[in-house]
Amino acid sequence: MRIFNRYILILVLTACVINGVLAFLGQTDLSVYFILNTIAYLVVTLLHVYLNPTARRALNGVAVVLFAGFMVIVIVKVVEILS
Amino acid sequence: MFLSLKNPYRVLGLVLAVAGALFAPLAYFFIASVPLTAVALSAVMLGFTCLVLANARPYISPEASELILRTGMANTAALLEELGLDRKAVYLPSSMREGQPQALIPLKGDLDLQRIRGKIPGRLIVRYGDRPEDMAIAVTTPVSIDLTKLETVPGPTAPEIESAVTYVLAGLLDLASAVSVDIEGDRITVEVAGARLHYEDIWYYHCLGSPVASIAASISSEAFGRPVRILEESYQHGKSKVLLEVLA
Numbered sequence A: 001m002r003i004f005n006r007y008i009l010i011l012v013l014t015a016c017v018i019n020g021v022l023a024f025l026g027q028t029d030l031s032v033y034f035i036l037n038t039i040a041y042l043v044v045t046l047l048h049v050y051l052n053p054t055a056r057r058a059l060n061g062v063a064v065v066l067f068a069g070f071m072v073i074v075i076v077k078v079v080e081i082l083s
Numbered sequence B: 001m002f003l004s005l006k007n008p009y010r011v012l013g014l015v016l017a018v019a020g021a022l023f024a025p026l027a028y029f030f031i032a033s034v035p036l037t038a039v040a041l042s043a044v045m046l047g048f049t050c051l052v053l054a055n056a057r058p059y060i061s062p063e064a065s066e067l068i069l070r071t072g073m074a075n076t077a078a079l080l081e082e083l084g085l086d087r088k089a090v091y092l093p094s095s096m097r098e099g100q101p102q103a104l105i106p107l108k109g110d111l112d113l114q115r116i117r118g119k120i121p122g123r124l125i126v127r128y129g130d131r132p133e134d135m136a137i138a139v140t141t142p143v144s145i146d147l148t149k150l151e152t153v154p155g156p157t158a159p160e161i162e163s164a165v166t167y168v169l170a171g172l173l174d175l176a177s178a179v180s181v182d183i184e185g186d187r188i189t190v191e192v193a194g195a196r197l198h199y200e201d202i203w204y205y206h207c208l209g210s211p212v213a214s215i216a217a218s219i220s221s222e223a224f225g226r227p228v229r230i231l232e233e234s235y236q237h238g239k240s241k242v243l244l245e246v247l248a
Helices: A002-024 A030-047 A053-082 B008-030 B034-056 B062-083 B142-149 B158-172 B203-208 B211-224
Strands: B090-092 B102-106 B125-127 B135-139 B178-184 B187-193 B228-236 B239-246
Touching (some): B062 B135, B062 B203, B102 B211, B158 B187
Antiparallel strands (some): B125 B135, B187 B239
16 A cells, blocks of 8 residues: 555645745745646656556546646636736 | 544644645734745645655554564565575566566476476476476565556666665555665666665575565566576665676
8 A cells, every 4th residue: 555655645745835935934825825736736647657447537527627727717817817 | 533633644734734725824914924824725735745645654653564574574585595506596577477476496406498398387486498407486575565666567678677765665564765786798787776675695585585586576576577696785874785687
């Protein structure tokens, strides 16, 4: 189970670094936090390509939900800019 | 089944997801802190990740798997020792066997590959040539079953073999942390970092190699479509080094 532990640990550290740095920079837009966390999640998951097929399928499900949220934010921002 | 709290990933996932979901509206509406809301959302993301990973864990515990592996190895070792077989096994690709890759240990002398006629039958004691002494024992190796889980059969190049061995050792079986493969002529050097089952000086390992070497040999044999033999195996500074020979 070491590969699962390593994967979760990397996700936790990445989220801590992203949230910490954005808070330090005074970012007050929640969508920026969400987008960066989602991108980091997708990258870390992609780098763990050697996880077993069941785990990868399950993580892809979470990634699809996060990506849908990411797309909603992008569409809302585009609509705001256009109007 | 889903609500069983024996799985640590499930407990961690539930705690993170529930705590994050409860704290996010509090942080956003009452504390009015965006960074704290972001932390709560991250906790929800991690919580769901842990929950899905909990369902992806193998059904059999690692302890039970190790027990089954050691029992199988002890039985094979007893058979080899009883028959007095101490020659190095030759790993055959699935194309030379009936469906799955296996290892052949000759009963007498060295295995003469030129004598192999067609596919070797899927039995324990097999005849591979025409002479009476062309007899061998065919043993199923750890990767004989897991090779079916490879999405594509690797080609005979170092990156392809490295990718396949890493996928099986690090991803599927969690037996190692990293693998590097180097090919020079008919010699393949496989370096395995963080190997959990490294070489020991016992009869089974002398004939068939450690499970890690056995997996590397089976995959290399499948990649080249030719028999492969484990020439040397060593363990130094936390790394297992396996030298394989691709036979003609």
